[in-house]
Amino acid sequence: MLKVHNLRKRFGGVKAVDIDDISFEQNQLTSIIGPNGAGKTTFFDLISGFTEGDEGKVFLNEKNITNSQPFSIARQGMVRTFQLTKVFDRMTVIENMMFSGSNTKNDSLFRSLMKLSTQKNNENLIREKAFEIMKDLNIDHMANSYARELSGGQKKLLELGRSIINDPKILLLDEPLAGVNPKLAEEILSIIQKLSDQGITIIMVEHNIEAVMKISERVIVLAEGSVIADGNPEKVRKEPKVIEAYLGSGNE
């Protein structure tokens, strides 16, 4: 579904990403872990179009999307979230949801100026869907609050909701559990699990090892930009290189 070939990126003298070949299978929940500075977020930036690579190619469903613009990659069904949660601060929660829900398809100026009845209909459908998702995420009571008024955890939920309203094929989650209390982390995990069960391919960068090992079908370990281990959680956990580079000996 998503293939990466010879992807390299340097920042000055630092090798941020240096990956020969990875492909992600449809419907799999993959986690990418690794120490700080391992190139996880840069990898996301590269495949989602936010950073141009020095070399290499990225294919989404056999289509070359190397150096495509971020908006065009999002329209092709690969949606990402950000390490520092981003929401549209000066829009309400429902506006946030509906804005993301309405823009991947038709957006001609003419049609937006003429409020055609089909469009009104369309808008109602999006609104219903937005409320459904918000209910699942337990933020529907905040629908009319401004997004800037939400707590950090609620923003995380809104970001998650916003990213799934268009039925993405691939979801790139950048630290979905960062800075979230244990109870909410549990909730978010079960939502991610549910999304995966619904057939969305998920690639997640996360530091919470317990959570990663619990829900991932595949774990990729990056260190200094390169893949040092790749496989199911049990296999990766026992990999000596991983223990040395990241997991530690376990008696800290």
Next chain:
Amino acid sequence: MIEQFGNGLLLGIIISVASVALSLLYGVTRIVNFAHGEIIALGAIMTLFFSNPIDSKILFLDRFAPLGMNFSISIVIAILICGIFGGLLEIFLFRPLRKSEVGNIAVLVVTIGLSIFFRHLYLLFATGRVQNFPLELERRQTYLFFDMTPRNFQVLIAGLFVMIFIGLFLSYTKIGKAMRAVRDSNELANVSGINSDNIILFTWIASSMLAGLAGIFQAIINDVRYNMGFLILLLIFAGTVLGGIGTSFGAMVGGLLIGIFVQVSVALPFMEGHTEAKNAVALAIMILILLFRPQGIFGQKERIS
């Protein structure tokens, strides 16, 4: 006092239109555009160039006679030229700067450079003379409480309509919503499928057209000068800050208030014979208001977490 209030409304509506334009651009692109004043002047100078009678003695670049076109058509063409001007600035200057991640301060200095460059280009093109649009003199009439010429009253009404139009546009059209989205987070807008480059281009064009319109208003009420935009720029900044930086509605109200403060302060007893100090009084009031409401009248305090 009431007479000055009417003048204040007129000045206010000009500053208001220009402030909204500045504020839109700042909100979407984070550019503090010091060349905004030159786009304002461009609107007025272009209108003058297209509409002045061919046989008038004024020559542009000391050589070209004006075109003597219909005044309304000249206004439309001038506004379009301003839009194209803004679009070209974005495509050939500010987009490349953005792509190579030039910092905000450097970009600000670039706009100061542009401002100086174009101001002096206008000095060459339209000379330093104070000029007037080819409009007949009108007698003042009373509208509600205010005495003003019918033409100035039309400017006031047109300005109000423009404000309402901008408000509706931002709230209800898809492209207006997209502008608000890019203003909040460029990255997130992209992830939502918005081509932010197109939105930024549109914002440059819209902001420049509005600036040009403000310049034309200013020239109708007063006159055309090569540095007319620069002279009013400080008041426009004041209007934007007073209303709350980055909020369009705030810029509208802030601009209007600054205009009223400036003109009404002329009528204050201690100002007699010192009318050239009117801007000082207005800006002092602005500072006082900001002391009590640092985020501006309509600015929002951000939740910092």
